[in-house]
Amino acid sequence: MHWHTNNDEFQYYVGGKARRTVFMPGPKARTFNHQAGDVGYVPVGGFRYIQNTGDETLIYLEVFNSSHYSDISLAQWMANTPKEVIF
Numbered sequence: 001m002h003w004h005t006n007n008d009e010f011q012y013y014v015g016g017k018a019r020r021t022v023f024m025p026g027p028k029a030r031t032f033n034h035q036a037g038d039v040g041y042v043p044v045g046g047f048r049y050i051q052n053t054g055d056e057t058l059i060y061l062e063v064f065n066s067s068h069y070s071d072i073s074l075a076q077w078m079a080n081t082p083k084e085v086i087f
Helices: 074-079
Strands: 002-004 009-015 017-024 028-035 039-042 047-052 059-063 071-073
Touching (some): 009 028, 071 074
Antiparallel strands (some): 002 047, 009 039, 009 059, 017 028
């Protein structure tokens, strides 16, 4: 699970099948099922993960309209957040 701090994420699914869940502030969450030819979108600041749900290798492209890539993983966030906030 990770999120991008500076840009929306666009995805194009090339092969395989996937389940994508996006968590937005609020809290709000939506889950989508994808297959080859589908397009996905994650607004800036949205946490997301993608799970391979098929029998073949999942292949997808992530596209950003930015000259600078930036993301924060769940592990990074937990490592830099005080224990009192997490637990």
